[in-house]
Amino acid sequence: MRALVGEMQDIVCSVTTAFRTDTSEVTLTWAGPDGVIIEDNRVSIIPTFSDGNTYTTILQFDYLMEGDEGVYTCDIKIGEDVDSLSVELQNLIIPSPVVHLRAVTDQISDQPLTLECNATTVRGITSSVDISILSLDTFEDVDPIIVGNSAVYSANFTLEELTPFDNGRLIVCLVNINGTTSSDTLILDVLVICNPETATCLSEFYPFGLDTNDNTVEPTDDGSSPPVNLEEDFIFFDRTYRRLFVNNNGIISFGNSFSQFDPSRFPRNTTESLIAPYWADTDIQTNGSGTVFFRETTNLTFLQRASREIQDGLSVSFTPTHLLIATWDSIGYFDSGTVESGTDRRNTFQCVLATDGLWSFIIFLYADGLIQWTTGDASGGTNGLGGNAATAGYDAGDGENFFTISGSGTSEIIGITRTSNVGNLGMWIFGTTRQGV
Structure with a gap:
């Protein structure tokens, strides 16, 4: 007999005689497993009652417990005749909690x-x-x-x-x-509370997104934007550029797009000019795995802000006329183990190129708590960490003018939000005009 733990259970003992007998001469007695007389406040015995020449007693459990398994015996005595019936409770089932x-x-x-x-x-x-x-x-x-x-x-x-x-x-x-x-x-839905006095908060980024009429980079693996034709010269040391590409893997390149996903420290043994706010193997092919935004602007408010940040950070007098703002927003890493990108960790960072046609500067911004991975799987990473980690900095491609932010290529790069060269954690500023800064 099977039953559920916790449920009420009746065990019925009935005997039918050949002829009607006085109930006082019929004794039905219950005993539990091992012959022990049942004594339990959740167990009651309904005394013997008759229906014609059928005599019945009921062993009633208010609820069954684990341990109630076993053989229950109904001892029957009718006059001088003695007999017994038994039933076994077995394999009591515990309902799933x-x-x-x-x-x-x-x-x-x-x-x-x-x-x-x-x-x-x-x-x-x-x-x-x-x-x-x-x-x-x-x-x-x-x-x-x-x-x-x-x-x-x-x-x-x-x-x-x-x-x-x-x-x-x-x-x-x-x-x-x-x-x-x-x-x-x-x-978990963790709220990151950022203190602007001790870090760069996402709210301190230059405004970005569709609401600011940004362009977006097509979400392809190792992809890039179409050529971005600048309205003003960007001076990158000995070279002057009017065309650049915003690349999904955290790179701005000049002259040509840049698809290399595996980062390396600067200088590289090439003539390519690269600006790398956070060069690593991204994957934005899946809906919800991040977006790369960019736009060129002459908005006076943003120009004044960039001027102030550059002057405060590098102690130089400079007023830009044009900005290129590129933002990698909530970007996942390349995860070879799934169809989708690695979206359990996300990175958000921004690069601003400021120029007046004669002097040019780079601003990197890293939001506190929003640099969460360093490495794609194809670069030896596991769950976004380890392996050949991200590189941040720039390389003019001339073998002379380059800079690699400390921690690049190691696990320490994940702490870039708490580093700076201008005293404002999460912000790095570089001048790229040889004769200037």
């Missing part, structure tokens, strides 16, 4: 996070109930709170400190009751 995982505290970067996992099941469970958070490699053996006919098991877990890298992280709560398991999942 209903699991709910939730964040008890706000999901804020640099703050601890408390998770609560609740498992609701039935009364009658005597096995240990293990509640574990798989990604934390930890578990708790918890006691229930009885609510009506249900038992609620609850456990709290703490992540000591959230980071921007935890955004999109899948948390799994697994509940195990004697081999019966259920789970619930939670995808």
Whole structure:
């Protein structure tokens, strides 16, 4: 006989005699497994009653418990005659618990996070109930709170400190009751609170996106924009350019597009002129895996801002007439293991080229908490990290004028948001006019 733990269960013992007998002469007695007389406040026995010459008693469980398995015997005595009937409860089934995982505290970067996992099941469970958070490699053996006919098991877990890298992280709560398991999942949505006094915040980027009439680069693997014909000369040391390409892999190139995905430190043994705010193997082919924006502008507000940043950062007097603003927004890394790009980590950064036709400058901006990966799979990375990591800097292609930001090519480049050459973390500024800066 099979039954569910937690459910009411009746075991009926009936005997029919050849003729009607006085009930006082019929005795039906119950005994549990191993012959033990049943004594349990959740078990009741309905005394013997008759229907004609059929005599019945009922062993009634308010709810079954683990451990109730076994043979139950109904001993029958009618006058001097003795007999017995038995039934076996076996393989009691534990219903799967209903699991709910939730964040008890706000999901804020640099703050601890408390998770609560609740498992609701039935009364009658005597096995240990293990509640574990798989990604934390930890578990708790918890006691229930009885609510009506249900038992609620609850456990709290703490992540000591959230980071921007935890955004999109899948948390799994697994509940195990004697081999019966259920789970619930939670995808973290981490809020990054940026302090503009100590870092460059996304809100401090030059405005970008479709609302600012930006152009977008076609989302192709290792792709680039069409040629961008500048309205004003950009001086790059001994060379003057009026045409450039914005490339998906975090590079602005002059003369030709640039499709190399595997980054290297500068100088390279080529004559190509490159500006690399964050050169790494991106993949924006999948919807939602990021967008590369760019536009040229003569907006006075932005020109004045660039002038102020360059003057404050490098102590030079300069007023640009034209800006080229390129933004790599929420870009994923190349992930060879899936059809989609690696979108569990995202990078957002910006490059501004400022010129007045005689003097030219580069501004790199890195949003705090939004440089989350360094390496695509084809560059030896795993889950966006390790391998041949990103390079940031520039290379005029003349063997003389180049710069590589510290940490390039190593895991340390992920901390570029907390570095600077102008005293404003997340901002780097370079002059590219030989006779000037």
